[in-house]
Amino acid sequence: MxxxxxxxxxxxxxxxxxxxxxxxxxxxxxxxxxxxxxxxxxxxxxxxxxxxxxxxxxxxxxxxxxxxxxxxxxxxxxxxxxxxxxxxxxxxxxxxxxxxxxxxxxxxxxxxxxxxxxxxxxxxxxxxxxxxxxxxxxxxxxxxxxxxxxxxxxxxxxxxxxxxxxxxxxxxxxxxxxxxxxTPEEHDKVFAAVSHLPHLLAYGLVDDIANKPHADLLFQYAASGFRDFTRIAGSSPEMWRDISLANQPALLAELDAYMAQLTSLRAHLAANDGVALERIYSNAQQARHQWITAIEAAEAPPSPDKAE
Amino acid sequence: MxxxxxxxxxxxxxxxxxxxxxxxxxxxxxxxxxxxxxxxxxxxxxxxxxxxxxxxxxxxxxxxxxxxxxxxxxxxxxxxxxxxxxxxxxxxxxxxxxxxxxxxxxxxxxxxxxxxxxxxxxxxxxxxxxxxxxxxxxxxxxxxxxxxxxxxxxxxxxxxxxxxxxxxxxxxxxxxxxxxxxTPEEHDKVFAAVSHLPHLLAYGLVDDIANKPHADLLFQYAASGFRDFTRIAGSSPEMWRDISLANQPALLAELDAYMAQLTSLRAHLAANDGVALERIYSNAQQARHQWITAIEAAEAPPSPDKAE
Structure with a gap:
């Protein structure tokens, strides 16, 4: 050019x-x-x-x-x-x-x-x-x-x-x-699910904890799992305000689906339904494991065997 | 001994x-x-x-x-x-x-x-x-x-x-x-907030995405932010089922508080209220920054000046 x-x-x-x-x-x-x-x-x-x-x-x-x-x-x-x-x-x-x-x-x-x-x-x-x-x-x-x-x-x-x-x-x-x-619509749905919603959820959790009267005590015991989970809440608030508003319809749809999921998890927990909880936790763990495995395979350099 | x-x-x-x-x-x-x-x-x-x-x-x-x-x-x-x-x-x-x-x-x-x-x-x-x-x-x-x-x-x-x-x-x-x-009760409230709830939320998100008809497309675009956010969903489902049930009362209370927070965030988003969204995002970002700063100060070795 x-x-x-x-x-x-x-x-x-x-x-x-x-x-x-x-x-x-x-x-x-x-x-x-x-x-x-x-x-x-x-x-x-x-x-x-x-x-x-x-x-x-x-x-x-x-x-x-x-x-x-x-x-x-x-x-x-x-x-x-x-x-x-x-x-x-x-x-x-x-x-x-x-x-x-x-x-x-x-x-x-x-x-x-x-x-x-x-x-x-x-x-x-x-x-x-x-x-x-x-x-x-x-x-x-x-x-x-x-x-x-x-x-x-x-x-x-x-x-x-x-x-x-x-x-x-x-x-x-x-x-x-x-x-x-x-398509623009597909794009916005995809990123609402895998990026915009997680940002909103992480900001929401940290704000929720920070506003509790015993916030100092809570943060004192937060460890590496919490640190990773909330890493995206360290991002620019202005940028994510703009993204949230720009993708409002798709983000609302994903948030509603997630709140329905939490309502369901809450019901299982309230009923002491260990089988239902474990089914959800296991499905998530396996899906994440498959995803990570696929990413790592895609990122790995071709093996000498394959290159021949 | x-x-x-x-x-x-x-x-x-x-x-x-x-x-x-x-x-x-x-x-x-x-x-x-x-x-x-x-x-x-x-x-x-x-x-x-x-x-x-x-x-x-x-x-x-x-x-x-x-x-x-x-x-x-x-x-x-x-x-x-x-x-x-x-x-x-x-x-x-x-x-x-x-x-x-x-x-x-x-x-x-x-x-x-x-x-x-x-x-x-x-x-x-x-x-x-x-x-x-x-x-x-x-x-x-x-x-x-x-x-x-x-x-x-x-x-x-x-x-x-x-x-x-x-x-x-x-x-x-x-x-x-x-x-x-x-106290045992303080302990359980603290860990419900900073550990048990985040695990449930991460499992819930990955399961929600994995169950969507276009899950493959979604995982294809999930990136490092999603990876960190869901890292704890790679933990043992059996162990976290047991922890969730063992700490059920405190976890239900934290989950309810978080769902109220999401309901509030949803209302701000639906109303296109950028000021309210940014206030929550900023508060979270600042609280997390202060927490990380405090952790890093506590973990850092004493400086030569201080040691003298």
Whole structure:
């Protein structure tokens, strides 16, 4: 690609830039962001070649029209709360040859925002979600190998051309990612179940304990099992507030299913029904064991026998 | 001590034996258990000096009366489902100078079982719970440093003499543990909140997902956050069935409080109340951060400045 424009050059956007550059898949990278300090730092680190702003050109920074001119690919990697505003800002400047994608953790809401803002340019928007992350952020956190072996989900729209979808897929493949395809609705249901609900449950448990009068005593006896169970409650509250609201319908459905499961577990416990409890615990333990075994088999390098 | 008798010489009982021996705190250790293969292995490994059985003497094994004769301390470290049967078996042979303790994860039920079985010897029973564990079990898993720096909770009864409590405390201190004191009821409420409920929640989530028609798709996208959150659902279903039932009243109370918390979170989510969601998420994140910071400060070696 000749030119890639990235909104938000932190861990996700900056690592995308570094990986594309390392693969020789891009000539010029323009970073656009609200924080001029972050943008300057990203340029200093060599992550981006030029800085753009969302308004008119300023000293040392391109206007949005200049930034987008001749772009092959635009990636939205800013906090998801900014997605609609960014799409609205770029819509007037979007040229026919440019494909826009994003890296948001939810997709149905992003698609709705794109339909509202891009109008008849909607075919140029190919939504995506790279499944990678770390606890660090900002341009200094960006690394060229973040996406190697990770999944990049593309949730294409009916309006997208195969060539535009392939441009996004090829960029993620150049970063080392493995392409998966889901509809936006499938994507949101899946991540509500395996990611968004567990976050809500972990935040809920820690808050519940922290609000008890004897919270200090409780935390004193919390051990490694509690630490692992609540690790995701150490994540950014603002980010997870936004994700919870963005994926509200799917998350509500998963939460309702889980509360029904707890109601059932409560009834077994109240009835001292050890057989029913053990059936649920065993099924969970076995399912988790199979899952872990499958992951480890997939992650293991091919054995010498197989490679021959 | 001259003689210690341990029921169940797996990870917990075997590590207690090894640690006492390493500290030079005991002369003879007798192991008693249902599996003659495990007992033979424990003797072969030098964990115990002699083998006892719960009935009459058999070839190479002491009768229960012989095993208990002159014992300073008896530790019950067999699966908790066996606790009442073991207490009933030892009651007739229990001499006045012997103190009995246990290592069970729940205490109110153990105290009730001890009151039913030991009768007027109840003062000799000092309930305990060492907070240590690993994923391995059996005599080969036993190590002499399992308890170093770990908590050993003693939930003494009103009937216990200070000298008997001190004998149990001294044994755990010899193993490197730090003694904590709670009532049996406090103990069970604390562990219902920080251990038993999280296990039930994790089992419940994995079972819920595993039973969905698209379970394979869901597990395919589960990542490291899900893996940590559900790690405790990899624990023994039988053991956690027993713990859930043994601590049923306290666990029901914690589960009810948590379900009320989820009902509240659901209402905020349904109302798109980002302020309320963020307040809960932030409170949880901050409480967890303070807890982790406190743990790490407690675990860190004293700095050279402080040591001077």
């Amino acid at each position: 000749n030119k890639v424009v990235i909104f938000g050059v932190g861990l996700i956007g900056g690592s995308f830039a570094r990986a594309l550059r390392k693969a020789g898949a891009v000539r010029d990278i323009v970073g656009v962001g609200r924080s001029s300090a972050s943008m300057a730092r990203a340029k200093e680190l060599g992550i981006i070649d030029a800085i753009g702003v969302t308004g008119d050109a300023s000293e040392g920074a391109l206007s949005l029209a200049e930034a987008l001119h001749g772009a092959d690919l635009v990636l939205l990697a800013a906090p998801v709360a900014q997605t609609e505003a960014i799409l609205a800002a770029i819509a007037p400047h979007l040229q026919p040859g440019t494909v826009v994608s994003d890296a948001g953790s939810t997709k149905s809401d992003v698609v709705a925002a794109a339909r509202r803002t891009l109008g008849d340019k909607i075919a140029q928007f190919v939504p995506g979600h790279p499944i990678a992350g770390r606890e660090t952020n900002g341009p200094d956190a960006a690394i060229d190998h973040l996406y190697i072996g990770k999944k990049a989900v593309i949730t294409a729209l009916a309006e997208n051309s195969d060539a535009d979808i392939e441009r996004v897929a090829a960029a993620w493949r150049a970063c080392g990612a493995i392409i998966h395809r889901l | 001259n003689k210690v008798v341990i029921f169940g010489v797996g990870l917990i009982g075997g590590s207690f034996a090894r640690a006492l021996r390493k500290a030079g705190a005991v002369r003879d250790i007798v192991g008693v258990g249902r599996s003659s293969a495990s007992m033979a292995r424990a003797k072969e490994l030098g964990i115990i000096d002699a083998i006892g059985v719960t009935g009459d003497a058999s070839e190479g094994a002491l009768s229960l009366a012989e095993a208990l004769h002159g014992a300073d301390l008896v530790l019950l470290a067999a699966p908790v489902a066996q606790t009442e049967a073991i207490l009933a078996a030892i009651a007739p042979h229990l001499q006045p100078g012997t103190v009995v303790s246990d290592a069970g994860s729940t205490k109110s039920d153990v105290v009730a079982a001890a009151r039913r079985t030991l009768g007027d010897k109840i003062a000799q029973f000092v309930p305990g719970h060492p907070i240590a564990g690993r994923e391995t079990n059996g005599p080969d898993a036993a190590i002499d440093h399992l308890y170093i720096g770990k908590k050993a909770v003693i939930t003494a009864l009103a009937e216990n003499s200070d000298a008997d409590i001190e004998r149990v405390a001294a044994a755990w201190r010899a193993c490197g543990a730090i003694i904590h004191r709670l």
